[in-house]
Amino acid sequence: MQPDSAALVVRPAVLDDLAELVKIDSICFAAGIAYPDNELAALLKSRSVLTLVAEASGRIAGFAAMGFLPSTAPSQSILGELVTIDVLPEFRRQHVGLRLHQALLERTGLKHGDRLQLHVAVNNPGAFEFYRRLGYKRRERVPRYYLDALDAWRMEKLL
Ligand SMILES: CC(C)(COP(=O)(O)OP(=O)(O)OC[C@H]1O[C@@H](n2cnc3c(N)ncnc32)[C@H](O)[C@@H]1OP(=O)(O)O)[C@@H](O)C(=O)NCCC(=O)NCCS
Helix, strand or coil: CCCCHHHEEEEECCHHHHHHHHHHHHHHCCCCCCCCHHHHHHHHHCCCEEEEEEEECCEEEEEEEEEEECCCCCCCCCEEEEEEEEECHHHCCCCHHHHHHHHHHHHHCCCCCCEEEEEEECCCHHHHHHHHHCCCEEEEEEEEEECCCEEEEEEEEEC
């Protein structure tokens, strides 16, 4: 199925989506890195995380979540943490991920000067390129970020 961008509907995730999102996450990430049901449920319920889904013809093609971290100093801009972006393999390279990221920025009220960060596994070059394309810059390598074994790049984007 090829969603054209007009046919793609982006909406906030609801708890009824949980089973589908758990399934998608388990397809997108290796066991142990994929979120267990209870952690995804916590994301959906959290008031400091916005989770959006992208639907093509009523089927969820992907989802993305962004959380808000308390700023550490009054002068610092709010830091949003891109928690995850998951796009099902058959919907990849059709700008579903770009649409989800853009929708997160629009719906979270982030503004010029705000900073975003994310972590991406060092063995995930496709996602690294995706984030580079979105304007994230590689910062430091975080040892054993995933499963106390796999390093991650921390990346930042200044809006
Ligand atoms: C990373 C991911 C979210 C990208 O989603 P997507 O919908 O396929 O990405 P888009 O089509 O919006 O890509 C936008 C641009 O990013 C870049 N890009 C995306 N995927 C890429 C890849 N695998 N390799 C190189 N560049 C890539 C390209 O420049 C692309 O534009 P183009 O296709 O016009 O050249 C998707 O591959 C995925 O779900 N992967 C598994 C889960 C994951 O790793 N998530 C991110 C880590 S938290």
